[in-house]
Amino acid sequence: MRVSVIQMNQGSEKQANLDQARRLVDAAIASDRPGLVSLPETWTNLGGGRESRQAAAERLPAPGETGGAAYELLRGLARGHGIHVHGGSIIEAPGPGDDPEKLYNTTVVFDxxxxxxxxxxxxxxxxxxxxxGTGYRESALYGAGERLATFEAGGITFGCTICYDMRFAEQYVVLRRMGAEAILVPSNFTLQTGKDHWEPLLKARAIETQCWIIAAASTGQYLERGQPRSVYGHSLVADPWGHVVARASDGTGWATARIDPAITARVRRDMPVMEHRQARRIDLDAAARGA
Structure with missing residues (x-):
C-alpha cells in the first residue's frame, strides 16, 4: 500500500488552509497514486491566537452525518479519489459532555x-x-483525549497519535499490542526541538514497536499573536527497522512510500521484541520503587 504524507505551510486563515490542503492532496494523488494520504496536525489553523483557533473549530458530527467545512473536505477527498484520507488533526469544538471551555486536537479518518x-x-x-525561551501551553486551550484508536486500510492496521504523543513510548507499545503495523504522527514540531529530536524520536518509535511511522508535518513560519514562530517540517516515513524511506523536501509538498507487510513480518520474526517484553509479567513501577 502506498501512503503520502502532505507537508503544509498553514496559517490563521481557515479557507486558505483548506484550499492549500485540497491542492496538495490532489497533486500527490495525481503524481503518486497513494492508497492513503495523511495531513499535518491542526492543518485548518496555525497561529493567530485563541480567537483564530476558536473560529476554525468545528463540532464533529456523529459518523454518517454532515460536518463542517474541513470535515466535509476530507470526506469529499476520500470519496472523490477512492482512497483513505487520514485528516491529520483539526480543531474540534466541544460537544455534549465535554468541557465547554476547551477545544480538542482531533484526528478523523475516512475510507x-x-x-x-x-x-x-x-x-x-x-x-x-x-x-x-518560547513558551507553549497547549492545555490552556485544549482538552486531552482519553482513548486510543486504530483503523484498517488496505489490509494494514494503523494506529493514531498526534505530535507530542511521540515522546511517550508506552502509548506506541500499546498501539502495537492493539495490532498496529503502522502508526501515524501528524505534527507541528517546533524548529528548535525538531532539528534535534524529530527524526531520532520517530526512528525510535519505529524500532521499538517494529511499525511503520508515517509523520506528516507543517513547515515554515506562522504568526502567533503577531510574533513569528517556525515549525520544522521534514515530513517522513520510516520502516520498522528505523530506516527513513521517504522524506519531504523544504517547503510545501509531499513524500510517498510503499508500506510492505513482508518487511514488517520479517523484522518481527527475526527480532521478536514483543514476546521478550518483561513488562507483561513484572510490575515495572513496583520494581522501580524496590517493592
Missing amino acids: PEGREIARYRKIHMFDIVAPD
Missing part, C-alpha cells in the same frame, strides 16, 4: 466511500518552554 472509520483526540498536551 474510500467517505465513511468516518476512526476518531482520535490528542492525549499528551504540549506544555513546555523551547530552547529559545
Whole structure:
C-alpha cells in the first residue's frame, strides 16, 4: 500500500488552509497514486491566537452525518479519489459532555466511500518552554483525549497519535499490542526541538514497536499573536527497522512510500521484541520503587 504524507505551510486563515490542503492532496494523488494520504496536525489553523483557533473549530458530527467545512473536505477527498484520507488533526469544538471551555486536537479518518472509520483526540498536551525561551501551553486551550484508536486500510492496521504523543513510548507499545503495523504522527514540531529530536524520536518509535511511522508535518513560519514562530517540517516515513524511506523536501509538498507487510513480518520474526517484553509479567513501577 502506498501512503503520502502532505507537508503544509498553514496559517490563521481557515479557507486558505483548506484550499492549500485540497491542492496538495490532489497533486500527490495525481503524481503518486497513494492508497492513503495523511495531513499535518491542526492543518485548518496555525497561529493567530485563541480567537483564530476558536473560529476554525468545528463540532464533529456523529459518523454518517454532515460536518463542517474541513470535515466535509476530507470526506469529499476520500470519496472523490477512492482512497483513505487520514485528516491529520483539526480543531474540534466541544460537544455534549465535554468541557465547554476547551477545544480538542482531533484526528478523523475516512475510507474510500467517505465513511468516518476512526476518531482520535490528542492525549499528551504540549506544555513546555523551547530552547529559545518560547513558551507553549497547549492545555490552556485544549482538552486531552482519553482513548486510543486504530483503523484498517488496505489490509494494514494503523494506529493514531498526534505530535507530542511521540515522546511517550508506552502509548506506541500499546498501539502495537492493539495490532498496529503502522502508526501515524501528524505534527507541528517546533524548529528548535525538531532539528534535534524529530527524526531520532520517530526512528525510535519505529524500532521499538517494529511499525511503520508515517509523520506528516507543517513547515515554515506562522504568526502567533503577531510574533513569528517556525515549525520544522521534514515530513517522513520510516520502516520498522528505523530506516527513513521517504522524506519531504523544504517547503510545501509531499513524500510517498510503499508500506510492505513482508518487511514488517520479517523484522518481527527475526527480532521478536514483543514476546521478550518483561513488562507483561513484572510490575515495572513496583520494581522501580524496590517493592
